[in-house]
Amino acid sequence: MYIKIKNNHIELIKSANPYLIFATIFAFVIGLYYSLFQSPPDYIQGDSMRIMYIHVPSAWFALMTYSILAGSCVLWFITRNPLFNVVARSIAQVGMIFTLMSLITGSIWGKPTWGVWWVWDARLTSMLILFFLYIAYIFLWQAISNKELASKISAALAIIGFINIPIIKFSVDWWNTLHQPASISKLSAPSIDVSMLIPLFIMTAACFLFLVTVSLIRFRLVLIENKVLRTSN
Amino acid sequence: MNELLDMGGYAIFVWSSYGIFFFSLIIFFLINILNLRKYEKIFNKTKNKID
Amino acid sequence: MTNLVKSRLIKFLLSLIIVSIAVLIIIFNLRDNIIYFYGPTELLKNSDKQGQIIRLGGLVSVSSVQNESDSIFYFSITDGDNKIDVKYEGILPNLFAEDKGVVVEGVYMNDGRFIANKVLAKHDENYMPPEVIETLKKSGKWQGE
Structure with a gap:
């Protein structure tokens, strides 16, 4: 089954690319100014809390990207429209990078705050499992040469792995963990001061722009990869 | 300026985490852009052959 | 919706229910081992x-x-x-x-x-600048220490 995407849609994505790159860089520059210069240090953690401004958006988008990945795998499984498969493969690697970044920056924050780089509590362990799920998804697809079969197996893995997402989200509420519970939730006022929320939200917007920019580049890459694979066979 | 570099004694932690974060994002972005160029070239070649 | 899509949807939902029940059972039994510390x-x-x-x-x-x-x-x-x-x-x-x-x-x-x-x-979920803590303490609204 061939993917039905109009050429002018691809052209539209292509022409948006430079603007998206510019917007991402712009948002990151503003975000850096706010998070390193403008925002005050925390009353206990001091300046080490500035790591939060990159750690928290990374973790948010690690979870969000996986939800989209699992969602498009479900849609692909049911409808077998190859477009959903392409979407899943476009965003998987960006999600993996964000997961890795939240693990690394969290670890660097943990050393001065907790006194250790790593602990095996529920939140950290489930986040590490998410990283392995991303890797497994990406490598399974590459390792199996029959691409129809590869899509089936990797999609099944992504869907089963989705059970990890609510576990990550609620691990800090369900079990005693060393990781603190969420500071920002819908049900209550955030326990972060406004002067610290502003840089956090700018950095979140910048990370979102990065996610969109790279995902669209990868979308074109995956489409063309599919075409090359098809013509070379 | 020194105050900014010092980060209240947390300089290594703050600067290394920001450094690793942006370095990885830029590298990841470049890998994908270069891969796209590479595949576009291969694709154009095969298309020319068919034509 | 074609019949093929419908049957895939039903199969998918069934397997989803089975997997979630299995995971819930595992989590429930692991409860004590997942707890990082006791009060x-x-x-x-x-x-x-x-x-x-x-x-x-x-x-x-x-x-x-x-x-x-x-x-x-x-x-x-x-x-x-x-x-x-x-x-x-x-x-x-x-x-x-x-x-x-x-x-x-x-x-x-x-x-x-x-x-x-x-x-x-262990850090809590509060992030505040020192000045804010001072004013909160002065006005007696600070719930913390």
Whole structure:
């Protein structure tokens, strides 16, 4: 089954690319100014809390990207429209990078705050499992040469792995963990001061722009990869 | 300026985490852009052959 | 919706239900192993934990920290209801303070004391600049320390 995407849609994505790159860089520059210069240090953690401004958006988008990945795998499984498969493969690697970044920056924050780089509590362990799920998804697809079969197996893995997402989200509420519970939730006022929320939200917007920019580049890459694979066979 | 570099004694932690974060994002972005160029070239070649 | 899509949807939902039930059973049974630390009240209820290497977490009781020498510390950990006395030999993390969260790893002795060999500072979810804390304290609205 061939993917039905109009050429002018691809052209539209292509022409948006430079603007998206510019917007991402712009948002990151503003975000850096706010998070390193403008925002005050925390009353206990001091300046080490500035790591939060990159750690928290990374973790948010690690979870969000996986939800989209699992969602498009479900849609692909049911409808077998190859477009959903392409979407899943476009965003998987960006999600993996964000997961890795939240693990690394969290670890660097943990050393001065907790006194250790790593602990095996529920939140950290489930986040590490998410990283392995991303890797497994990406490598399974590459390792199996029959691409129809590869899509089936990797999609099944992504869907089963989705059970990890609510576990990550609620691990800090369900079990005693060393990781603190969420500071920002819908049900209550955030326990972060406004002067610290502003840089956090700018950095979140910048990370979102990065996610969109790279995902669209990868979308074109995956489409063309599919075409090359098809013509070379 | 020194105050900014010092980060209240947390300089290594703050600067290394920001450094690793942006370095990885830029590298990841470049890998994908270069891969796209590479595949576009291969694709154009095969298309020319068919034509 | 074609019949093929419908049958795939039904198969998918069925397998989803089975997998979620399996995961719920696993999580429910792992409960005790996933808990990273116990509170003082939980630990006092479970006397079978005595003599084992476990982790204990809570707040450092106010004015309970005493140091015998530069590296031997005595303090107690509380959850508001119960207290457990802790002895620790080593270096304390920077953020260790009275009335702040802490997790200690070590042996829960038969006499009810805790000999720790590792102390981790536990941070709460509040992020505030120092000036805000000052004004909150002045106006008497600060709920913390």
